[in-house]
Amino acid sequence: MKKTVCELFAGVGGFRLGLERLNSGWETVWFSQWEPGKKVQWAHDCYVAHFGDSKDLNGETSTTGNDIGTVDKKTIPDHNLLVGGFPCQDYSVAHTLASSRGIEGKKGVLWWQIRDTLIAKGASFCIFENVDRLLKSPAKQRGRDFGIILACLNELGYAVEWRVVNAALYGAAQRRRRTFIFAYKDTTKYSAEMKYKTPEQIIETDGFMAKAFPVKSLGEITSTSVDEDIVKVSDEFKFSFENAGFMRNGEVFTTRITEEEEDAVLLGKVLQSDVDEHYYLSGDVLSKWEYLKGAKKIPRTSANGHEYIFSEGPVAFPDPWDRPGRTMLTSESTLNRSSHVVEDPGTHRLRLITPVEAERLQGFDDNWTALGGMPERMRYFCMGNALVVPMITKMGNQLDQIIENE
Structure with a gap:
């Protein structure tokens, strides 16, 4: 089996x-x-500046920068691994179709583009990344969205493992929790091997996720099943997914695991010294940051006239050097509570993190986003959207062994 990859989003x-x-x-x-x-x-x-462009089966490179919804999935080159970090959206099914596939998702929801790619190309293995709240959304029908994803993968002949991974517990510089989904076709040798494993064995020791991200302890396993009718799943499914689990033949098993911690990279280790002056905070701007990061109790009135007190606790100010960084958002470096504020190791003045430090928090090479003249604001935005690269390398180590056995 060739180590060929298609990377969506x-x-x-x-x-x-x-x-x-x-x-x-x-x-x-x-x-x-x-x-x-x-x-x-x-x-x-x-x-493209780093890797070059890719041709589709028509010999065109322009399609890589198009809306994936406009791309004919049959023109995507064959591949054995499909990967992608797709947005967390409302995955509910819009309506049924007369086609054999039976459903069509709401327009613009990118999960359906993944499903269409799997239908057209049939990758043997998949790794997808999403926010941790995917497992609990939407609030009014907890677990429905992830249930739809599992039902789609089951329909297409895949078994699935998932884990919510806190990157800082596995040697990264950021406390970033993300849901990783590993799916494999039931026609693979790997699937044949896993058929003899119990759900407990797969989740705790022998599965792909357990080997990539070792488990310290395992809680009680609960189970359910996903219906073959995806429209029915959209309308009725509700389940409390935990931070680890496994699905085979539509049977779902989940449990709360405790992660086996590695030494994290501390925020102080990624900081630069004596950076450019425009990153520093002073005067009125510094006062605004102090207010945003501090505790608050603010009287407010709702739309129906109800009066209440809006309160929020303090955020560490500045961010401590002796812990991994907090989760970075696309709004990083703008004036808001979630942006990092650090003490510069050289000047000891308070400042925003630099784009290079943002790249280090995500495990990219220094100045990765500097190619092509990308504006500084977009460099932060792209890092806020990115995944923690060393987590992919950890999973890749396991994939290397699996592909070798295939």
Whole structure:
């Protein structure tokens, strides 16, 4: 089996970089990156600056920067691994179709583009990344969205493992929790091997996720099943998914695991010294930051006239050097509570983090997003959207062994 990859929603190439760091022969045959509403596709251009463009089966390179919804999935080159960090959206099914596939998702929901790609190309293995709240959304029908994803994968002949991974517990510099989904076709040798494993064995010791991200302890396993009718799942399914689990033949098993911690990279280790003056905070701006980061109790009135007190606790100010960084958002470096404020190791003045430090928090090479003239604000935005690259390398180590056995 060839180590061929298709990368959807590629951003600036975190999946590809994570696999290529293994130097084990992974070849990305096609990728897709398109940011809605942007005149300049900075992330796509950064990706191409690092890796070059990819041709579809018609010999065209222009499709990699198009809306994936407009791409004919049959023109995507064959691949054995499909990867992508897709947005967390409302995955409910819009309506049934007369076609054999039976459903069509709401327009613009990108999960359906993954499903269409799997239908057209039938990758043997998949790794997808999403926010941790995917397992609990939407609030009014907890677990429905992830249930739809599992039902789709089951329909297409895949078994699935998932884990919510806190990157800081596995040697990264950021406390970033993300849901990783590993799916494999029931026609693979790997699937044949896993058929003899119990759900407990797969989740705790023998599965793909357990080997990539070792488990310290296992809670009680609960189970359910996903219906073959995906429309029914959309309308009725509700379940409390935990941070680890497994699905085979529509039977779902989940439990809360405790992660086996590795030494994290502390925030102080990624900081630069004596940075450019425009990153520093002073005067009225510093006062605004102090207010935003502090505790608050603010009287407010709701739309129906109800009066209440809005309260929020303090955020560490500045961010401590002796812990991994907090989760970075696309709004990083703008005036809000979630942006990091640090003490510069050289000047000891308070400042924002630099784009290079943002890249280090995500495990990218320094100045990764500087190629192609990307504006500084977009560099932060792209890092806020990115995944933690070393987590992909950890999973790639396991994939190397699986592909070798195939």
